[in-house]
Amino acid sequence: MLNLSVLLENSAQKYADKTAFTFMDSSLSFAQINGAANQVANALVSLGIRPGDKIALSCFNLPYFPIIYNGILKAGATVVPLSVLLKADEIHYHLENSDAKAYFSFTGTEDLPMGQMGHEGFQKTEACEHFFMIMPKSDMPSTIEGVETLGTMMRGQSPIFDTVETKSSDTAVIIYTSGTTGRPKGAELTHSNLFANTVLSADLIDCKPEDTLLIVLPLFHIFAMTVMMNAGLYRGATSILLPRFDAEGVLSLMHKHKVTIFAGVPTMYWGLNSYLDTNEFNISTIKSTLKTCASGGASLPVPVLEKFEKTFDLTILEGYGMSEGSPVVTFNQLDVGRKIGSVGTPVWGVQVKLVNEEGEEVPVGEKGELLYKGHNVMKGYYKNPEATARTIKNGWLHSGDIAVKDEDGFYFIVDRTKDMIIRGGLNVYPREVEEVMMKHPAVSMVAVIGVPDDEKGEEIKAFVLLNEGQTTTEEELTEYTKGNIAAYKYPRIIEITKTLPTSATGKILKKELRKL
Structure with missing residues (x-):
């Protein structure tokens, strides 16, 4: 038997009064977090939530x-974390596809009305029975009349709960991820998938009870969830929470809380470098305490890495992972060494190989698709056996990424077989953007690609063909798309064109568009 909430429960016993999480001026101990999670679990059970039920969560x-998160796990249910940037129709899709029985959504802000969007998505989803608004303070009334809040749900519930026994092979979390076709797919990650990856991640980032982690990567993203939040819970470390990346805010919190461990996507390191280029900030305290920096989500440009390392006098450890891999697959490990530009070597218990199109392993130095197997490989895509069968063959997960292995066993990601765009560490699926844009009355055809961008790694560009006799502008199309899709997904560059290159079968040749 294994329930992932043991990560919190064990530290609540061992470090009861120690600070687990700090947000702004408030801090909660491990015992307080555990007690509150028990209240959530008790409330869920009283509502009739059964082991294996799916519960969605949108929260900064x-x-x-x-x-x-831990309350859901304790009840034996499955957590479905959702991006805080999703719009109502996208939320409806995720709730419906995951068979969510309940949904917790933070109320959000004026700029990002998550609660309103969430409630709209919930109302469209017949099978989802319960909606709870998370307010900034537990005693605040809901911003939508008649909607119950997390605070009222927890009120009167006992802070003691006998955690439901789950099997290690039961699904703990469903993380929505991408392909190049269709809509996002839910990767089912088991309690053992996530437990093993958490334990090895704690070693990779050298996390100890005395450490202080700064978590600015979004917790709904598997990188932050496993490598930072769960690793910190496991080791009894203190985590500082920051809802949105802001270079000055990150540096100020690093200084104030004497942060020792930080993880970010490449755009965050780029942002910190850029801020320090143009602003005065005394980083001496930060340099004296910061010991580990990790990067993932996309390839970190070498000039960005070298500049940051020179400024802070430390080594950034870069790794490679996927939602389907819980997430960590390879990493530049302290006991193995690291190579700049490399994503390191396979982590404990994971095998990696590179194969050609015939499935044969390629020699050292040659390009091949990266395959991996081990304790980190997902159970499969939820309710999608066809996609699962295409992705996992004989236990090997086919990543769709092209890599090279050097003579020392270090892997370098060089290309990707998928058209997926990674913008600022977040996955964007071109077809999803194309489908939204093609709902515009003036639009006939759209082809979306990623183009290189210094800040985001890749930026989204759309080539648009208009219907005969219709007119519109790039600006108008940008606003239209922005209003109908999550903020990180809409194209910042739009080019209205007369033709799109196609193959003999009529397939748009995106590789030709990338040459333009």
């Missing part, structure tokens, strides 16, 4: 996230 990096 706030202490409510680990509380609700």
Whole structure:
């Protein structure tokens, strides 16, 4: 038997009064987080939530996230974390596809009305029975009349709960991820998938009870969830939560809390470098305490890495992972060494190989698709056996990424077989953007690609063919798309064109568009 909430429960016993999470001026101990998670679990059971039921969660990096996350796990249910940037129709799709029985959504802000969007998505989803609004303070009334809040749900519930026994092979979390075709797919990650990856991640980032982690990567993203939040819970470390990346805010918190461990996507390192280029900030305290920096989500440009390392006098450890891999597959490991530009070597218990199109392993130095197997490989895509069968063959997960292995066993990601765009560490599926844009009355055809961008790694560009006799502008199309899709997905560059290159079968040749 294994329930992932043991990560929190064990530290609540061992480090009861120690600070687990700090957000702004408030701090909660491990015992407080565990007690609140027990209240959530008791409330869920009283509502009739059964082991195996799916429960969705949309929340910023706030202490409510680990509380609700662990409350769901304790009840034996499955957590379905959703991006905070999703719009109502996207939320409806995720709730419906995951068979969510309940949904917790933070109320959001004026700029990002998550609660309103969430409630709209919930109302469209017949099978989802319960909606709870997470308010900034537990005693605040809901911003939508008649909607119950997390605070009222927890009120009167016992802070003691006998955690439901789950099998290690039961699904703990469903993380929505991409392909180049169709809509996002739910990767089913088991309690053992996530437990093993958490334990090895704690070693990779050298996390100890005395450490202080700064979590600015979004907790709904598997990188932050496993490598930072769960690793910190496992080791009894203190985590500082920051809901949105802001270079000055990150540096100020690093200085104030004497942060020792930081993880970010390449755009965050780029942002910190850029801020320090143009602003005065005394980083001497940060340099004296910061010991580990990790990077993932996309390839970190070598000039960005070298500049950051020179400024802070430390080594950034870069790794490679996927939602389907819980996430860590390879990493530049402290006991193995690292190579700049490399994503390191396979982590404990994971095998990696590179194969050609015939499935044969390629020699050292030659390009091949990266395959891996081990304790980190997902159970499969939820309710999608066809996609699972295409992705996992004989236990090997086919990543769709092209890599090279050097003579020392270090892997370098060089290309990708998928058209997926990674913008600022977040996955964007071109077809999803194309489908939204093609709903515009003036639009006939759209082809979306990723183009290189210094800040985001890749930026989204759309080539648009208009219907005969119709007119519109790039600006108008940008606003239209922005209003109908998550903020990180809409194209910042739009080019209205007369033709799109196609093959003999009529397939748009995106590789030709990338040459333009």
